[in-house]
Amino acid sequence: MPDRARKRAIRALAAELGVAYSVAARLHAAQNPAARPHADAPAASVDEHRAWMSDARANRTFHARVHDTRLAADLPLGRAEHLVRRFPPLRAITAAGPLYAGEGRETIIAMLYAVLRHECPALSPPADELAWAAELGEEAAVDIACAGLDRAARHLLDQGRWQLWARVETALTAGETDTDRRVRDAAITLGRELRSTSLRGSLEGVRHILDAVLVEPFGAPAPGTRIRVDGREGTVIGAEWERSGPPAGFRVRVDSEPLARVVPAAELDGGLDTGTAPEPDLIPS
Structure with a gap:
């Protein structure tokens, strides 16, 4: 991508997200590795891209x-x-x-x-x-x-x-x-x-999104959160809901098991906090 076009794209991204030009430049480079101005610069991994997106959203302007x-x-x-x-x-x-x-x-x-x-x-x-x-x-x-x-x-x-x-x-x-x-x-x-x-x-995917937005007020694990069940590590892939109140249970895929299981909320051993859950659009305090 020509340098002028790249700069225009970065400015447009900065305006869309409400972030600084430097932050938008990093996001643009992650999304368009072939457009990086320095060929020897390392390509961003998927995790780095997610982290940059989270940083950008956390630093949005009030507008x-x-x-x-x-x-x-x-x-x-x-x-x-x-x-x-x-x-x-x-x-x-x-x-x-x-x-x-x-x-x-x-x-x-x-x-x-x-x-x-x-x-x-x-x-x-x-x-x-x-x-x-x-x-x-x-x-x-x-x-x-x-x-x-x-x-x-x-x-x-x-x-x-x-x-x-x-x-x-x-x-x-x-x-x-x-x-x-x-x-x-x-x-x-x-x-x-x-x-x-x-x-x-x-x-x-829609289940995951709605589960994620609904668990937030209860401080419960969203789909993608790493947890322990009976001392074994696994990943939350969904929540079980009653008509009201917090999740009654969670669908969990334990790493060592071929199929998911439903685990009552009271039986979770606790989150691993490995950063694998999608960021819920952080807002600075």
Whole structure:
């Protein structure tokens, strides 16, 4: 990439993330190894790239943070986009395999919200509450407002796939004739995706994302966290939820076992804190 084009790309990335030019330059180099100005500079590993992304998000300006929280409060499409950005794919570093993966994660999350708006409109937070939370620039505030909706969306994933897709199609069909233009436009967009894109391979990634956002208030391990079970190391790959309260248990892939098991929350030996869990979009205090 010519030097001028590289600098323009770095400036654009810095503006998008709200970070310093030097931070954006490192991120750009990690994403485009062939564009590094010095051929002998070492290529960044995946872990380094993740660390740089976490650093960038932790050092966002207040303006950038408010931009993110406004997106998080924009149901259904904006919040879906926000959550996918906030919990990026985690590469296969253990026997648990890749987590938070799938090209259709954003679309599926938005569809789940559309189903809930159609079937249970009372679950949607009041618009003024969401607007107030968004202006704080703190994602936790928006998460609190959307907690009931997020949990209900996660419960939708526990039913049979064919039943889920039927409910999605019904909700989107109804939304296409809704009197609210925003609802109508979102339904048309999502309906087009439903008919043209294979989404089945992204359902597990959506589970990981919703589990991750739901466990945060309880300080519980998110998918990707390394833990011990009966003294043996393993990786959390999901959470088990009741209608309310903290996770009742966790799906864990123990390194020495071929299949995942469900472990009651009380039986976890504790986290290993190896840094393998995706960063939950850190906000500086």
